[in-house]
Amino acid sequence: xxxxxxxxxxxxxxxxxxxxxxxxxxxxxxxxxKLGPITLAYETYGTLNSDKSNAILILHALTGDxxxxxxxxxxxxxxxxxxxxxxxxxxxxxxxxxxxxxxIGGCRGSTGPSSINPKTKKPFGLDFPLITIKDxxxxxYHLVRSLGISKLLCVAxxxxxxxxxxxxxVSFPEMVKTAIPIATSARHSPQQIAxxxxxxQAIMADPAWKDGQYYGHxxxxxxxxxxxxxxxxxxxxxxxxxxxxxxxxxxxxxxxKFSPDFEIxxxxxxxxxxxxxxFDANSYLYITKAIDRFDLSNGAGLEKxxxxxxxxxxxxxxxxxxxxxxxxxxxxxxxxxKQAQIDVSYCxxxxxxxxxxxxxxxxxxxxxxxxFLRRISDE
Amino acid sequence: xxxxxxxxxxxxxxxxxxxxxxxxxxxxxxxxxGCGDGELLNLLVKTxxxxxxxxxxxxxxxxxxxxxxxxxxxxxxxxxxxxxGDKSFDFVILNQSLQxxxxxxxxxxxxxRVGDRVIIGFPNFVYYKSRLQMVFGGRTPVTPSLPNMWxxxxxxxxxxxxDFQAYCRTRNLEIEKAIYLDGxxxxxxxxxxxxxxxxxxxxxxx
Numbered sequence: 052x053x054x055x056x057x058x059x060x061x062x063x064x065x066x067x068x069x070x071x072x073x074x075x076x077x078x079x080x081x082x083x084x085k086l087g088p089i090t091l092a093y094e095t096y097g098t099l100n101s102d103k104s105n106a107i108l109i110l111h112a113l114t115g116d117x118x119x120x121x122x123x124x125x126x127x128x129x130x131x132x133x134x135x136x137x138x139x140x141x142x143x144x145x146x147x148x149x150x151x152x153x154x155i156g157g158c159r160g161s162t163g164p165s166s167i168n169p170k171t172k173k174p175f176g177l178d179f180p181l182i183t184i185k186d187x188x189x190x191x192y193h194l195v196r197s198l199g200i201s202k203l204l205c206v207a208x209x210x211x212x213x214x215x216x217x218x219x220x221v222s223f224p225e226m227v228k229t230a231i232p233i234a235t236s237a238r239h240s241p242q243q244i245a246x247x248x249x250x251x252q253a254i255m256a257d258p259a260w261k262d263g264q265y266y267g268h269x270x271x272x273x274x275x276x277x278x279x280x281x282x283x284x285x286x287x288x289x290x291x292x293x294x295x296x297x298x299x300x301x302x303x304x305x306x307x308k309f310s311p312d313f314e315i316x317x318x319x320x321x322x323x324x325x326x327x328x329x330f331d332a333n334s335y336l337y338i339t340k341a342i343d344r345f346d347l348s349n350g351a352g353l354e355k356x357x358x359x360x361x362x363x364x365x366x367x368x369x370x371x372x373x374x375x376x377x378x379x380x381x382x383x384x385x386x387x388x389k390q391a392q393i394d395v396s397y398c399x400x401x402x403x404x405x406x407x408x409x410x411x412x413x414x415x416x417x418x419x420x421x422x423f424l425r426r427i428s429d430e
Numbered sequence: 431x432x433x434x435x436x437x438x439x440x441x442x443x444x445x446x447x448x449x450x451x452x453x454x455x456x457x458x459x460x461x462x463x464g465c466g467d468g469e470l471l472n473l474l475v476k477t478x479x480x481x482x483x484x485x486x487x488x489x490x491x492x493x494x495x496x497x498x499x500x501x502x503x504x505x506x507x508x509x510x511x512x513x514x515g516d517k518s519f520d521f522v523i524l525n526q527s528l529q530x531x532x533x534x535x536x537x538x539x540x541x542x543r544v545g546d547r548v549i550i551g552f553p554n555f556v557y558y559k560s561r562l563q564m565v566f567g568g569r570t571p572v573t574p575s576l577p578n579m580w581x582x583x584x585x586x587x588x589x590x591x592x593d594f595q596a597y598c599r600t601r602n603l604e605i606e607k608a609i610y611l612d613g614x615x616x617x618x619x620x621x622x623x624x625x626x627x628x629x630x631x632x633x634x635x636x
Contacts, residue, residue: 364501385503389513394483397503398492419496426499 060129061121061137061144066092066160069194078155078190084180088169091194092117092153092160096136097144099198106200107142108191109151110208110215113282113338114330116159119151120144134413141417146428147204152194154187154215156338158331161190165266165331177263182337184211184345188218195226205424207231209409210376211338214345217384220360221347227360229427231420233368234409236380237353237387238346243375246285247339250278254332263333275332276323283322288372288405353383354390365395366423368416370408396423437476445616446551446627447473449609450525453549453631454478458520461485461545463507463537464527468495475500508533514544525551525629529587542634547606551629556590557612558623574613575626591621591628598632607631 069091072078077087094117099106109119111131120136122129130151135141142149153161156179164179171178195203206219206227213235220230236243257274259265287295296315304312311317348356365388369381378399388395400415402408409416440448447470454460456478462471465484468491474480483501486492495502508531522545524537529552531537541548553575554560560571570580578584589597591610598605610617610625617625 382505385505386513389503389518390515392518394501395503396483396496396501397505398489398496399504401489415493418493422496422499429499 060133061096063124064094064096064118064121064130065123066094066117068092068160069197071193071197072190078186078193080180080186081183082181086155086162086180086182086186089155089162089190090160090166091155091162091190093194094118094120094130094151095198096120096149097147099148099200103200104202104204105146106148106150106195106198106203107205107207108195108203108219109136109142109149110191110206110212110219111151111153112208112210112212113342114279114326114335115212116157117151117153117161118159120149132410135417135420141413141420142207142424143421147424150195150198152191154338155190156182156187156334156341158334159329163331164263164333164337174266176266176333179333179337181340183341184214184218185222187341188215188222191215191219192223192226201226203227204427205229205231207233207420208235209233210235210406211342214342214347217347218345220363220365221356224360224363227363229364229366229423230360231366231368231423232381232384233416234370234373234376234381234406235384236345236376237348237384239343240380244343246281246375247343250281251336251339253277253281254336257332260332263336265332270327271332272324272327275327275330275335276320278332278335279323279326279330280319283319285375286406288374288403290372290403291405291407294403348387352390353387357387357391357393361391361393363393364423364427365393366419367395367397368409368419369397369399370402370404370406370412371399372403373406373408375406438473440477443473445611445614446525446629449611449616449629450474450523450549450551451477453607453629454480454521456480459518460521460523461511461514461519462523462525463511463541464524464530465491465495465500465502467491468498468500468502470523470525471495471500472498507531507537510536511540511544516543517546519545521545521547521549523549523551525549526553528552529585529589532586534587542603542632547631547633549629549631550594551627552589552594553585554591554610554622554625554628555588556592556622557626561623573626591625594628594630598630602635603632604635605630605632 072087072089077085118130120130120133138145156163158165164175168175206216208216213232216230216232254274257271260271299314300312367381367385369378385397402412458480460480460482462484465486471482485503485505487506492504522541563571609629610621611627
């Protein structure tokens with residue numbers, strides 16, 4: 052069967068909202084603090100079968116959201132992994148019931164620092180508790196259970212989504228049949244933490260940030276845009292930037308001495324300016340901190356942590372030009388799987404796109420994911 | 431891959447693979463180093479219900495393994511097998527890949543550490559037709575089991591069946607079984623002269 056056959060888009064979709072953790076049943080966070088009530092944004096595609104055995108949970112990266120495929124009414128931009136999810140695609144909605152869940156701490160429909168604090172009736176700001184990847188997954192657990200699903204056929208995601216995949220496998224091994232962590236790491240390296248810290252400092256250095264209490268006064272957009280620009284640099288590669296922009300300059304002369312003249316400068320500014328329209332600066336702080344603190348091995352060997360997940364089958368994918376989440380981090384996951392006697396497949400795909408490859412190198416990923424899921428379904 | 435779930439017709443499998451299939455009892459755990467497109471592992475899974483995984487460095491070959499539904503890691507075996515604990519597998523296969531690794535001794539030592547038994551298949555460099563080509567033609571031999579010209583061969587080590595037997599003696603490796611092939615037939619008589627391929631089942635001497 053050729054990839055690309057019978058590929059159809061999802062069409063119009065709507066984001067749904069799951070509310071839980073009401074008083075007396077709040078979610079206890081890793082920090083010990085309690086959070087509730089909690090809203091979690093999610094979308095679903097395809098049909099859940101009668102024995103509820105065909106559900107796949109997709110998890111997103113730092114700035115992603117629940118809108119992974121299809122279109123929202125009145126919006127021309129498809130979901131962030133639309134080319135991977137749909138009829139005949141890698142996650143085939145003719146066969147599987149696909150769920151994409153947002154994360155707590157975010158600002159895309161789920162409870163986060165920009166949500167109203169029920170105690171003060173004002174936005175949380177920095178009163179929002181620090182959250183972790185494990186907390187995000189714990190919240191998603193309640194969503195999945197509310198859909199009547201006791202075992203997920205697959206949990207998949209790239210970058211921070213991959214961290215959630217790994218956390219799912221360790222936190223709820225009995226609920227996960229297969230796991231596909233892509234372009235990710237079981238713990239953040241100093242270099243990865245360093246880039247995130249520069250982003251956070253850019254936000255906090257913006258006078259508009261006001262210790263996080265900027266709601267209603269104008270957001271720290273300059274700082275957040277700079278954070279996003281740094282992020283974008285780390286998501287691309289030397290080669291992909293050279294191919295996309297080269298040293299080309301804009302046609303009109305810059306208005307001021309240091310207005311952007313190279314195309315790459317204009318591109319970064321454009322991405323930064325667009326980002327602030329859809330993302331909350333405090334969420335950026337909270338989520339990057341959760342990513343930086345992520346260390347699944349928790350000081351012990353990762354293979355020991357994986358022992359409980361030995362029934363899960365893994366497909367680990369890395370990209371050769373990804374220097375933000377280098378392949379060695381994926382190999383560490385593979386190594387731990389092997390030492391824990393976990394059935395694992397690993398591929399290191401050729402791509403020049405850098406970390407962004409997991410979003411754009413569809414064809415190769417589709418091949419591996421489709422065959423992996425078919426093998427699992429055949430068993 | 432329409433027929434990959436059907437049981438293959440044993441008589442149609444090439445002899446080299448049939449020999450290896452016969453060496454491995456049903457239900458064994460098997461690691462295939464340099465597993466290529468996964469054909470041998472797939473046969474082992476389908477006919478012997480083994481628990482198998484492969485290691486292969488070539489992306490296109492890994493791609494094909496995925497089509498067959500084989501568990502495979504895209505990795506280089508030169509760096510050793512430190513991902514695996516001692517005796518993690520009943521069998522480790524090094525078929526037609528031993529002669530291509532740089533650190534042959536280190537890799538071999540690792541296979542004997544992670545596998546209870548090791549199956550090694552390699553082309554016999556002193557097959558009689560090779561000898562004729564060298565002695566009378568004055569050329570580096572090209573045979574069905576050594577099909578490449580001198581300038582594009584992936585092989586780094588050129589060994590004979592006798593070389594390998596002598597090597598096993600010096601390294602205290604027990605040869606449990608040895609099968610010698612010339613194309614589609616087995617060779618019993620002076621294999622170092624008449625066989626193109628040697629397949630050995632070895633283990634560390636107890």
